[in-house]
Amino acid sequence: MKLQIVPARTGVQWVKLGVQTFWRQPMALAALFFLAIAGMSLVSLVPLIGPALALALLPCTSLAMMVAAAEATQGRFPTPTLLLVAFRTGRQRLRAMVTLGLLYAVAFLAIMGLSALIDGGTFAEVYLGGETMTREIAEDPEFQAAMWLSMALYIPLSLAFWHAPGLIHWHGIPPVKALFFSFVACLRNWGAYLVFGLAWMVFFLACGMVLALVTGILASLIGSIAGGIMVGAAMMLAAMFFTSVVFTFRDSFSAPDGREPELSGD
Template sequence: MKLQLVPARTGILWVRLGVRTFWRQPMALTGLFFLCMAAMSLATVLPLVGTALALALLPSATLVMMVASAHTEGSSSRLAAPALMVSALRSARQRLRSMALLGLLYAAGFLLLLGLSALVDGGEFAGVYLGVRPVTQELAESGRFQAAMWLAVLLYLPLSLLFWHAPALVHWWGVAPVKAMFFSAVACLRNIGAFTVYALGWAGLFMATGIVVSLVLTVLSELGMGTGLAASVLVTTAIVLAAMFFSSIVFSFRDCFEPTAHPAAGQDGAA
């Protein structure tokens, strides 16, 4: 495994590959993403440890989407939706212990992030994020709340760099979780131009989609359609966009690391 440096324009390529791969298997990848999010939502129901467990599942959910996307993009034949979902879930279990540790490290980092934001506003933003406090207009407009929110956003950036490539490094190359986090951060920072273009590309796509959806909802409103239909359109669009985004992550990993030997993990869905 060798770190590769890519030009900034590669970020747009990652976006395009993610969109193209998603539309090869839209039902399967959307269903897989929904299944991952449902598992995380169910975890939050557990008392005391529910929120931490949900956070700990995110690296594994990311890996499942990466495996499915790699298989979809690299296979000449299309698996049926259930078969692709089962294949991705089975493959992602190969390094269960290391992935569990990686998940715990992510949860700890995220909770630490929220704890630091609580020093600014007394825990108001953290309470809203964790769902234990309702958000009101007065609270949202509070200077302390906004300061805590922006602090959390800034702190999340280095956290995301640490874990961006880590699940794939653990799964496909058998790298220890802490080392995987270090290599992930180095790869992201060395290719910061490509990742900046990548982020801007997705932001532009999200904004363009939002404009189109707003126009569609306006037309539906003028036709007297119910608010239930509008809500369904919004939720469906959000899920599809999120699944599309997660489908693109594997391509950034593939281009940032050059294989120098066969992966330590199985070849199923290897990037």
């Protein structure tokens, strides 16, 4: 496995490939993403440890979408069984993915804990859905400080975990090394990832404006359906985003002989 350096414009190509691949199998990929989110939501209901377990499943969800996107690019139908791909590729990789999930949960909760030292846990409660955002909360200086601290700490965390599931699954790299290689790959290709993020922001904003117009018209005709359209569209856009992640992985790493890695569910 070798790190590849790509030009900044590649970030736009990753977005295009993600959108195009999603529309090859839109129902399958959207359903897979919905099932993954629903599963994490159910797990979060487990008393005491539920939220931590749900966080620990996020790397597995990311891997499932990466594998599903790889299957779609090769003309295969991504089935719901891919949700279990992290659990059926051998004991060594299973242990590695479990370790990765636990590390993510611990790191994320540590960030929330640090933010709670500033504002007493208000930001953590709002972020995790335990409290409704209000104008008073948003304008609270302590809340804002906790928010910015969390964002500053979460960026390097997300970079470390961005490629880690794929490195474990396709290259068999141990969790800690996978985190290190993922972080380095994102830093070395920072231009492409910056363009990637900005391109998705523009795409989301454009889709949001169109949806707002459509739902505004529908709301005056059939009020009850407008909200459902917004939620469904948001889920589809999120599924598109996760579909594009596999292309960032494919172009950031190559096989030892310089070839692109062959991505599959195995």
